[in-house]
Amino acid sequence: MKKSLKANKIKPYKIIMIALFALFLAAMPILTLIFNPPEPKPFSENENRYLSAFPKLSFESYKDEKFMEGFDEWLSDRFYGREEWIAIKNTADKLLGKTENNGVFVNNNMMMQIWKGYDGEIYSKNLNAVNNFVKNNPQAPCYFMLAPNAQEIYGENVPSFAEVDSQKNFIDKLYSDLNESIKTIDIYSALNENKDSYIYYRTDHHWTSYGAFLAYRAAADELGYTASVYDDFNIEQASDSFRGTLFSKTLDSSITPDVIDYYTLKENEPQVKVSVFKDYDTKSGRVNYDEYDSLYFREFLDVKDKYSSFLGQNSPLVTIENPNAKTHRSLLVIKDSYAHCLVPFLSKEYQKVTMIDLRYINTDFRTMTPIEDYDQMLFVYNVITFSEDESNLLKLNMCK
Amino acid sequence: MVFSSLTFMFIFLPVVLLIYYLAPKRLKNLFILISGLVFYAWGEPVYVVIMIISTLIDYTAGLLIDKFNDKKAVRLICLLVSLVMNLGLLGVFKYSGFILQNIDGIFGTSLYDPAHALPLPIGISFFTFQSMSYTIDMYLGKVKVQKNPISFAAFVTLFPQIVAGPIVRYDDIAAELDSRTIDTDCIYSGIVTFITGVGKKVLIANNIGMLWTAVKEISAGELSALTAWLGIIAFTLQIYFDFSGYSDMAIGLGKMMGFYFPQNFNYPYQSKNISEFWRRWHITLGSWFKSYVYFPLGGSRRGIKKTLMNLAVVWLLTGIWHGASWNFILWGVFYGILIILEKLFLSRLLERIPAFFSHLYTMLLVILGWVLFDTADLPTAFGYMGAMFGGNGVLWDNQGMYFLINYGIILLIALFGCTDLSKRFFDRAREKTPKLINYSTPFAKFGVLILSTAYLADATYNPFLYFNF
Secondary structure (H helix, E strand, C coil): CHHHHHHCCCCCHHHHHHHHHHHHHHHHHHHHHHHCCCCCCCECCCCCCCCCCCCCCCCCHHHHHHHHHHHHHHHHHCCCCCCHHHHHHHHHHHCCCCEEEEEEEEEEEEEECCCCHHHHHHHHHHHHHHHHHHHHHCCCCCCEECCHHHHHHHHHHHHCCCCCHHHHHHHHHHHHCCCCCCEECHHHHHHHHCCCCCECCCCCCCCCHHHHHHHHHHHHHHHCCCCCCCCEEEEEEEEECCHHHHHHCCCCCCCCEEEEEEEEECCCCCCCEEEEEEEEEEEEEEEEEEEECCCCCCHHHHCCCHHHHECCCCCCCEEEECCCCCCCCEEEECCCCHHHHHHHHHHHCCCCCECCCHHHCCHHHHHCCCCHHCCEEEEEEEEHHHHHHHCCHHHHHHHC | CCCHHHHHHHHHHHHHHHHHHHCCCHHHHHHHHHHHHHHHHCCCCCHHHHHHHHHHHHHHHHHHHHHHHCCCCHHHHHHHHHHHHHHHHHHHHHHHHHHHHHHHHCCCCCCHHHHHHCCCCCCCCHHHHHHHHHHHHHHCCCCCCCCHHHHHHHHCCCCHCCCCCCCCCCCHHHHHHCCCCCCCCHHHHHHHHHHHHHHHHHHHHHHHHHHHHHCCCCCCHHHHHHHHHHHHHHHHHHHHHHHHHHHHHHHHHHHCCCCCCCCCCCCCHHHHHHHHHHHHHHHHHHHHHHHHHHCCCCCCCCHHHHHHHHHHHHHHHHHHHHHCCHHHHHHHHHHHHHHHHHHHHHHHHHCCCCCCHHHHHHHHHHHHHHHHHCCCCHHHHHHHHHHHHCCCCCCCCCHHHHHHHHHHHHHHHHHHHHHHHEEEEEEHHHHHHHHHHHHHHHHHHHHHHHHHHHHHHHHHHHCCHHHHH
16 A cells, blocks of 8 residues: 555656756767777877777786776767857866966956966076077177066956966066176066057967067067068958867857958068978988968968967978068078077078977087078077077087 | 766766656666666766676676575685685776886886877776675675666666766665665755755855866976965865765765765864864765775784784775875875874874864865875975975965965855865854755755856867957
8 A cells, every 4th residue: 555655656756857967968979989080099189199090909908907997088079069068167177267267367358378476496497508509609690589478468467366477577587687788678568568459369368469569569670571561461361260279168158259360561571481390301402392472371271270370380390482582591490389480581581491390309409500691590489488498599509 | 077067067967867766666676787887987988888798797796695605615715706806907098008007117127008008997996995885794794785777777787876986885775776765855855955066066166176187387486485385275175065065066966866875974174183084084985994904904903013904904995995096105105104103192192183183184184185195296295385385485475365366255255165164154054044044955965066057068168269350
């Protein structure tokens, strides 16, 4: 009697709970399996990495737990709706008042990569590397341009009470610690005076073409050229849907996508030849290149990584030749990716500009392009790379 | 495998539950054994052998104790074999490194070799205590023998409680091992408890833990009082939500499978004295020590001197159980002293003061206890306590304010959540509007599950920024 009474009393809300739970637990693995890309390692544009492949099961991989770790990673990488899940998480974090998201401040329709301060040890190592390099390579005069990041120019967007050091002070410190023979180029003032203009991307950690244009103007006196003025340029809006690296970090689509502008001279825009490093034969010392006839690699406008349309992705060595340049001078740029936006302007002023990215070189770069070939050397770094990258500048002093 | 992972929630659990519900009754225990071994081997592919050996020995010991019912010596030998084996495993894997280090420290020898240090098998402190409870109870004649090796192995390897408790004694689920009913009521209530646990662990403990991690990185001498308090309050809440969340998940999973595990937490931070705190915190551990150490030693029935002695032993062991390191031992001694003091006179005093002060007394000591528990060494612990009371001369600073802005809301949610206020509110609301509450529960819990999934999915999301730098 009692039992039958109980059996009749199955409560609908309990069925709802059980059904929701069961459906969800069944749906997620099934959807994950169905929508899993067939490639063993699909590429994630937002994360800029290959997602992990399904691990191989063997006695070894079982014993050292590589299989289990690999499985956990595989599932997490391929989990159905992964980026949507992360967007939900980031929204929840925002509602909880979190002011940082994956190393990014999001405030006032702008994302800024966070820089809290520098590590004295890394700083001295990098500083000494540059100073020693310049001392040992006096063949060409050396210039240094250290670009502040958006966080410094838009300090008002840094959340209250966040303890971030002043990049202006950092730049001043580096400029005074550099060997006297290195001529420093102040671009902070020019950027700061124009902070009401669109000088940094909202969703990417780089400066915009206009920001780089300001730096090109600010460097004119030191580097010894007569810079073109704003009105000399035609400005083409190449994209208005650029979502950069900081978007990838936060997946916050509430921030307006960015605009990418290409600057070309209205008159006498030079016909350039761009050679991008392809491979290097260490025995013969010969470098093979891919060649392009434009500063702007438009194929990147169709993919997520649109900033790479400025002279391509980071590559060990890129040379821009401009036979019609106003002078016969040549410039060696040792750089991070901030230079990619700037070098299109510089290339108007030099017959040859070569960009070296030490992060992608593991040999003495002088074997690929001797310093004797250049009239000037210019370092272009932004504060975050210079202060945080522990290894690239040390490669300056590699010997063959 | 941990419960709060995508692999567990979306691969292991759905597959296991599906097979478990479909399996005929007589195969259910065998399937529990298989799934438990897979679950354990996922985290301990090699040491799963230890668990199997321990299970076999305790099973055999139980059989022999039963068989030689009238031979005292045999029974005692069986018990001793089981105890020596279980405590031996704990001793070797958990304490040998610590003991060698201390011998080295005293005699200047170099017995301890970090390169060959034994790793701590997951959950060893839990499953050894669980299966020891069976042989001890067999010896004391408190439980009936389990003749079916599969049923006994299912008890040890029952995956919900394998790695982090609650410490389920054989006695707790002996009846259910042989026959259990699984109906909508227990599945429903299991799901609700499980999701509550997931939310506690993933949404609250993990988030608030980041604050404690950040504060711990700052050297104790540079902490403002605000930061120090925020940090230790975060840890106080983290450890409660982490541990009780894990227990809820285990209890919920158990219910889904037809097992009723004992409760492990009962709003411990609402206690009015330390003795009460320990009756509400990790209840199954406290009751294990009570049943198998305190009472056998005579409990409180042999005069005050002996009682205090027994308390001291229990609390020393409680400290040691938490980990092989001096700070856990000190932490145990700290509680032992407090409980002895309460037994002597303090609790009578506490009863007479307003409730607010007895709560304050309890929480202050519990929080100071957590400093001992989770700092590297004594100087750091005292430095940290100093910072809490303004020892660094800075009451608050930008750093503290920044933590407050970033973690204020989650701290408030957690503070609210560790009291029974919401339970009381919903219990009352359920009486008044049962339909509304009953029908909104599934959707609210589902929301928690969705949100927790979002936080779990974030774990490996790691854009590589340097591509374009």
